[in-house]
Amino acid sequence: MQVTETAIPGVLLLTPRVFEDERGFFLESYNRRRFEEIGLDMTFVQDNHSKSVRNVLRGLHYQTRQIQGKLVRVIAGEIFDVAVDLRRDSPTLGKWVGATLSSANRQILWVPPGFAHGFLTLTDSAEVFYKTTDYYAPAHERCVRWDDPQLAIRWPLRGEPLLSPKDIEGAALSEAELFS
Secondary structure, eight states: OEEEEOSSTTOEEEEOOEEEETTEEEEOSOOHHHHHHTTOOOOOOEEEEEEEETTBEEEEEEESSSOOOEEEEEEESEEEEEEEEOBTTOTTTTOEEEEEEETTTOOEEEEOTTEEEEEEEOSSEEEEEEEESSOOOGGGEEEBOTTOTTTOOOOOOSSOOBOOHHHHTOBOGGGSOOBO
């Protein structure tokens, strides 16, 4: 597995080895031993799978308790995936990184605990599969506005995004609950 550091330490872009021939392909998206070898020693407790149509923007979500790390990959289509640092004492607090993940490039993004996460669907539809290090806790879920001017995320939008009511009501970064 190839590991690429992003502009924010701890957020990693992973490229698995792919074995491909005329029958199709095989890849190992997660292997605990291999992840430990690259310094990612975590336990995953939940798998999530979503399908979204073009221009759906989900996020920027995080939990204040049962804080989740996320291992994100796309199994159909293409997304622009974003992680925002919400760690109070981090030198990169309020900074973001983005990566294009697709079923074609087969890359995986590791979003550590302490980050908000979101994505924009770039194709007619996309299916996103991600593993989490803690359980979904709706009472502790929070959302930072996707278009917060302080973040200035350069979403590759074509037109207005399709948002859930929760995402429309997201808090400004200046009002967000941060991680200690």
